Amino acid sequence: MNFIKYAFTLFILILSISNGMAQDCNLVIRGKVIHLENNEPIESAYIWINEVERGEITDQDGNFVIRNLCPGSYTIKIQFLGHKEILDTISLNTNSFNKTYRMEEESLDLVGVEIHGHRDAVQTTTALTALYGDELLAARGENLGESLKRIAGVTTFSTGNTISKPVIHGMHSNRIMILNNGIRLEGQQWGAEHAPEIDPFLADEITVVKGAETVRYGPEAMGGVILVNPAPLATKKSRKTELNLLGGTNSRMGNISVTHSGGSGKINGLGYRVQASAKRAGNVKSPDYYQDNTGMSELNFSGALGYSSSKLGIETYYSFFNTSIGILRDAHTGNLSDLEQIIQNGRPFTNADFTYEINNPKQVVSHHLAKVKSHYHLSENWKLNAQYGFQLNLREEYDRRRGDLNDRPSLDLKLYTNTFDLFVDHTHRNEFSGTWGVNLIQQANSNVPGTGVTPLIPNYDMVNVGFYLMEKYSKGPLELEAGLRYDLRNVQTARFIQNELQEADLDYQNFSAFIGGLFQINPRLSFSSNLGSAWRPPNVNELFSQGLHHGAAAVEIGDSELNSEKSFKWVNELEYDHNNLHLEVTGYANQINNYIYLNPTGETVVSLRGTFNVYEYLQANAFFYGFDFAGSYEFTEKISAYAKGSIIRAKNTDENNYFPFIPSDRMDWGFAYDFDSGNGKTNKVTLSNILVAQQTREPDFDIAPAPPGYALFNLAYQKQLQVHSNKLNLGIQVQNIFNTSYKEYMNRFRYFTDDMGRNILLKINYQF
Structure with a gap:
C-alpha cells in the first residue's frame, strides 16, 4: 500500500x-x-x-x-x-x-480613399441584426415592414397587402421606435393600418435592435429599435450615382429610385446627397381574383448637406414622404348580414378587374422631417453633440360617403413634433466610455375641422423630457455596460362631444435601467446578455378612442383609466462563426405589467356607412418569451444553405388565456448555388421555402378562427456585372411560385380576403 x-x-x-x-x-x-x-x-x-x-x-x-x-x-x-x-x-x-x-484617426490625402469618422455606431450589448449589401439590395422595392421580415424574430402586422408594420418579439406600433437618420419617427403610428412614413431606398443599412432600449432612446423603444441609416456623407472630392428600377407582375407595380452623392473639391470635408423615388401599383391579385381598390402610389424625396473636420461636424437633412393607399372595399360591408356572409365566404363577393384607380375608402399621408445635427470635440476624449428635429405628419382617411361628403376626409389629423437632444460622449484609452444626455420632445396633434364626423381621438399637446446616462467597460473580449434614465411626460387633451368640451391633464413619470454584457469566449464563439426595465405611458388613442376608425374598418373604444406599461426584458444571444458554419440563437423573456391590447368584443355597430366590428382597449399582465435562430452553412464553394425562424409565446397571466395578433411559429430556409464563387461578384440563384404554422393560441373570442398554416416557395437570382468602372446588378425574384392561396394570421383583412398570389419581380441596380 x-x-x-x-x-x-x-x-x-x-x-x-x-x-x-x-x-x-x-x-x-x-x-x-x-x-x-x-x-x-x-x-x-x-x-x-x-x-x-x-x-x-x-x-x-x-x-x-x-x-x-x-x-x-x-x-x-x-x-x-x-x-x-x-x-x-x-x-x-x-x-x-x-x-x-x-x-485615433489621422488625416490622409490619398486618391480614391475617403475617411468617414463621424457616423455614430450602434452602442449596445443586446441582440442586433442589420440588413446591408446584397441582402438589402435584394429587399429593394419592398416597404420597411416587408424588408425586415428577412431578419429572424421580425414579422409584420398588416392591413391588406400594401400596409405593414414591423413586429419585434410580438411588439409593434408605439412599442417599436424607428429612427430615420437619427431622428425618432413621429407619425400616427398607433393605428394598425398606419404604416411607417419612411422610404427604405434612403437606407444604406437598416439595423434592428431586439432588446428594451428605453434608456437609450425613450419610452417608445420598450419593444426594440429600428435604425434606418443612409450612407455617410463624403468628405473628399467624389461623385456617385445609384439608379434602381423595379417592376412587379402582381399589381403591375413600377418603382424607380435615384440617389446622387458627392464631396466638394474646394472645401475639404463638405459633402452632399440627394435621393428621390416614385412607386405606383394597382389592384393586388390573390391567386383567383383581384382585390378591389388595393392600389397605391408613392412620391418621396430626401437631401442632406454636411461638413466635417477633425474638431467640428454639422449636418442638415430633410425628407418628404407622400403616399396614397386604397383600402379593400370589401372590408367596408353594408350591413350585419353582409359582414357575416363575407367572413363565412372567406373571400370578396366583388368580381373586381385590374385598375390603378384609387377610390374611397383610402388614406393619403404626407410626412416632412427636417434635422440639424452638430458635434464638437471638446478634447481628445470628450465630444459634445446637439441635434434638433422637426416633423409634420398629415393624415387623411376617406370613407365611402354620399354626395359632396365623399370628397371630405372622415379623419383629418395634423401632428407637429419637435425633438431636441443634447449629449456628451466620452472615450478614453483605458477601458471606459459612456454617454450622458437629455432629450426633449414636444408634440401637438389637432383634428382639422370640416370632416363632419366626431374625431376618433382628441386634440392633444404632449411634452416629454428624459435624462439618461450610460457607461461601458471594454477589455479584450469582454464588454459590460449599464444605463439609467428618468422620464417625465405631460399630456393635455381636449375635444367636443355633443357640444360638450371634454378635457384631460395627465402626468406620467418613470425610471428605466439596463445592464448588459458581451463576452468573446473564443474567436469563434461569443455570448451576450442584456437585462432591461422599460415602460410606456398609454397613447392618446388607447385612452380616448371613441368611434369608427375608417382605415381599419373597425370601431375602437378607449379607456381613460389605463396605466403605464412596465416591463422587464432579458435577452441572451449566442453566436458561432467558424469556417463554413455561422449560427445565431437569441432567447428572451419579457414580463409586462399592465400590457395594453386591442381586443375584439364580438359586437358590431351598424351605421349609415356600413357594419363594423367593435374592438376595445384592455389591460392585463403579460408574459412574452421565445427564441429566434439563424444559421448558414457552405457545403462547397458553390453550394450553401440557410435557415432562420422564430417561436414566440404570449400569455395573459391574469386571465390564463392568450392575446390577439401574436405571430405564429415560422421558419424560412433555402439553398443557394453560386455560379462564380471566389471572384467577389454576385452570381447566384436561391430557392427558399417559408413555413408558417397555424396560430393555435388564440384569445377566447375572435371574429373568425385563425387560418391554417401555409408553405410558400420562392426563387431568386442575382447577378453583378462590371460595366467599365461601374456596377450593374440584375435580379429576378418569383414569390409564391405555385400561386398558393393562404391567409396570414397577422393580416387584419384575413377575414375578408386571401393574401397576394404569385409575383414576379425584375430589379435593376446601376451604380456609376
Missing part, C-alpha cells in the same frame, strides 16, 4: 511538473480594437508582435487572439488605414493578457 501511495504521489508530482513546463508557453494575448471617437469595432486591423514575428487580423467585432506565447516582454504594433499606429509594450508572466485598444 505504501508503494502504491508513493508511486501515486510521484506520478502526480511528475504530471504537475510536466504541466507546468507545458504551460510556460501556453499564454494568450486577447484584444479588441475600436475607434477612439465612437467605440465602433475596427475590422481587419493588423496586429504584429515583432519578438515572435507573428501577426493577426481583427474580426468583424474588432477582436483578435494570439496564442502559445511564452512568459516575457512583447511589443504589440497595431495598424489600420487612416489611423495612428499603436505601439504597446506588455509583460506576460503566468497569466494571459486582455486589453482594448482605441485607435
